[in-house]
Amino acid sequence: MAENGQAKIIDGKKIAESIRAEVAEGVTALKAQTGKVPGLAVVIVGERKDSQTYVRMKRKACAEVGIASFDHDLPADTSEAEVLQVIQQLNDNPDVHGILVQLPLPAQINEQNILDAISIEKDVDGFHPMNIGRLCMKGRDPLSVPCTPKGCVELLVRSGITIAGKRAVVVGRSNIVGMPAALLLIGMNATVSIVHSRTDDPKSIVQQADIVIAAAGRAHLVKGDWLKPGAAVIDVGTNAVDDPTKKSGYRLVGDVDFEEAKKVAGHITPVPGGVGPMTIAMLLQNTLDSARRSAEAQA
Ligand SMILES: Nc1nc(=O)c2c([nH]1)NC[C@@H]1CN(c3ccc(C(=O)N[C@@H](CCC(=O)O)C(=O)O)cc3)C=[N+]21
Numbered sequence: 001m002a003e004n005g006q007a008k009i010i011d012g013k014k015i016a017e018s019i020r021a022e023v024a025e026g027v028t029a030l031k032a033q034t035g036k037v038p039g040l041a042v043v044i045v046g047e048r049k050d051s052q053t054y055v056r057m058k059r060k061a062c063a064e065v066g067i068a069s070f071d072h073d074l075p076a077d078t079s080e081a082e083v084l085q086v087i088q089q090l091n092d093n094p095d096v097h098g099i100l101v102q103l104p105l106p107a108q109i110n111e112q113n114i115l116d117a118i119s120i121e122k123d124v125d126g127f128h129p130m131n132i133g134r135l136c137m138k139g140r141d142p143l144s145v146p147c148t149p150k151g152c153v154e155l156l157v158r159s160g161i162t163i164a165g166k167r168a169v170v171v172g173r174s175n176i177v178g179m180p181a182a183l184l185l186i187g188m189n190a191t192v193s194i195v196h197s198r199t200d201d202p203k204s205i206v207q208q209a210d211i212v213i214a215a216a217g218r219a220h221l222v223k224g225d226w227l228k229p230g231a232a233v234i235d236v237g238t239n240a241v242d243d244p245t246k247k248s249g250y251r252l253v254g255d256v257d258f259e260e261a262k263k264v265a266g267h268i269t270p271v272p273g274g275v276g277p278m279t280i281a282m283l284l285q286n287t288l289d290s291a292r293r294s295a296e297a298q299a
């Protein structure tokens with residue numbers, strides 16, 4: 001813990017920028033070697049404002065590091081068969097090394113069927129059951145690790161926080177964050193607990209944690225008195241709360257009560273500017289790695 005009772009703020013935006021610079025170098029090197037650039041297809045179905053914002057950010061990030069982006073913007077009433085057709089076409093396109101279908105999908109489309117259809121080689125989200133299965137298994141590695149959990153771990157590592165042997169508590173058990181985050185931390189030799197909406201007395205469990213990953217999707221769920229002094233706190237939450245002083249009418253708050261937590265924690269990530277930018281940086285990294293694998297397979 002910082003001596004003055006103020007946690008060290010982990011600057012996710014800055015760390016993500018340096019990772020993006022590393023990816024840009026990797027793209028340049030791959031291009032010099034093979035004449036090819038990595039390609040990422042970003043598929044969005046429908047007009048959700050938040051999804052459109054995230055997709056725009058992902059495409060812009062691709063352009064900045066030299067990754068070619070393949071845009072598929074489909075109307076909200078697109079059928080499952082039509083989305084599957086787009087995925088098939090992208091699976092077959094040798095210039096596409098990563099396929100991301102923005103979640104959530106409209107109700108008429110079965111998310112599992114879509115995620116299962118993405119070639120495991122191109123699953124840069126790391127959501128395919130085969131990739132998750134390998135993440136679970138000792139001695140087996142996924143081709144891609146899910147971007148948000150990978151970003152959380154990268155923030156810990158680049159902040160000099162030891163993971164092996166530490167007690168980590170993950171708040172939330174979603175397929176895209178909580179569960180893979182717990183699996184990743186176990187693989188790095190942490191002792192891991194997951195607390196969730198049905199946990200009796202989550203506070204007393206979180207209080208034991210050297211590392212907290214908060215990914216419940218509930219604004220300010222984790223209070224200052226939930227934390228062990230000196231804990232490293234990674235806040236995955238991006239909850240929109242009404243704020244009439246903002247042009248947008250809302251502001252983003254995390255799953256952690258930041259003002260309270262920063263007085264107790266040793267390290268903490270802000271929202272925004274913490275995990276969010278890392279998610280995108282890891283997507284770029286996974287896409288570059290996929291393009292490298294493809295080039296190696298052809299060599
Ligand atoms: N197939 C799929 N893959 C995903 O990775 C995926 C998805 N679907 N659906 C939605 C969630 C959410 N997500 C975020 C990415 C970046 C920020 C991000 O950069 N946030 C900024 C703030 C952005 C703002 O101001 O709105 C920050 O925290 O600083 C947040 C959230 C990826 N997701």
Ligand SMILES: [Mg+2]
Pocket residue numbers: 134135136137138139140141142187
């Ligand atoms: Mg494994």
